[in-house]
Amino acid sequence: MTSSTEPRAHGDPDAAVCPECGDTGWVHSTADDGATTVVRCPCYRATQIARLLEGAGIPPRYHHARLDNFAVTSHMDRSLDEARVVAQNFVEAFPQVPYGLLFVGPAGVGKTHLAAGILRELIEQRGVVGRFADYRDLLRAIQDSYNPVSQTSELQILRPVLDAEVLLLDELGTRRPSNWVLDTVTHILNDRYSTQKLTLITTNFPDEAESWSGDQTITDRVGAYARSRLYEMFRIVTMNGDDFRRQKSASHPSDRYSLGS
Ligand SMILES: [Zn+2]
Structure with missing residues (x-):
């Protein structure tokens, strides 16, 4: 050679x-x-x-995010280490994975770090076409495309999101739910489901209301139909943050953002 x-x-x-x-x-x-x-x-x-x-559009804030620099210490909740193992196994098994991953937990536990780490590893190791989409930004961009003076169409915004081999939809549910929001989320999930493409999702909204979710559930935020789709298409990875937050408040301020959100 x-x-x-x-x-x-x-x-x-x-x-x-x-x-x-x-x-x-x-x-x-x-x-x-x-x-x-x-x-x-x-x-x-x-x-x-x-x-x-x-082309994946990973925001600069998560350019450093990799699975091997997702630091878990013994002080943190065990669920964070378990989530890291699930993420690692997902990358190793890809593309033989029958489900996407839905990372659920309060802000600041590292959900996006893990999901962005998976996306980066799959691009670097497997050469997949990946896409990072912030939920709120995506919905805003679609809505802006309806403006008659807009240079873009809804399809132009949606096409890379629907076509990506692996999509990371970050912060699902952060936009106030309207009928249009629920329809749009359902459309994206259904389309990716029917074309059998893998999706990674992070959300601050659990299946049962918690104080850290503002007493809101995923059903409140995306509707019962999308919720049932999620629980059918995804492996749920719960990340608890109580111990992490306690430790964070006790640690040096410069350590506070080491995990991202
Ligand atoms: Zn050359």
């Missing part, structure tokens, strides 16, 4: 042309029997992954 060089991204005007392939993305490879074939240059995969990561 041809020797490889450090992967580097195409399109960087300051970068030298790839010495292996001259930026064609293809190199000659000679097999043991002397036959020559043309194969992808190592720089090509690096370029593809960089493009996929950029």
Whole structure:
């Protein structure tokens, strides 16, 4: 096989042309029997992954989020470590996973960190087309597209969300539920269900009201139909935060945001 060089991204005007392939993305490879074939240059995969990561739209706040830097200490609730193991197993089993993951728990326990970590690992390791969508931002963008002067259509906003091999829908239920909101959420879930695409969801709304959810349930926020879809399509990963919050308030302020939300 041809020797490889450090992967580097195409399109960087300051970068030298790839010495292996001259930026064609293809190199000659000679097999043991002397036959020559043309194969992808190592720089090509690096370029593809960089493009996929950029296209996934993971917010800068979660660029650092990986499964191996989701720190769980013995002071924290055991459910957080269990959630990390579920996330790790999900990545290892992918694409042989029959369900999405629904991370449920109060703000600040690291739900988005874990979900964004899964998304990043699947893009980097498996080359999946992934998409991060903030629930509230997504609904706002769809609604803005109805404005006659808008340059975008509803389909343009929804297409990458529906087409992504793996979608992360963050903070489900944070927008006040109206009939339009319930219909839109149901449409997204049904479409992804019918096309058998995997979805990761985080939410601050549990199945039974808690003080940390403002006494609201997931049914209150997305409706009974979407709730039943969720419980049918997803493995529920509950993350309890009581111990974590106690520890957080006792720790140095600079440690407070180490897990994200
Ligand atoms: Zn190359």
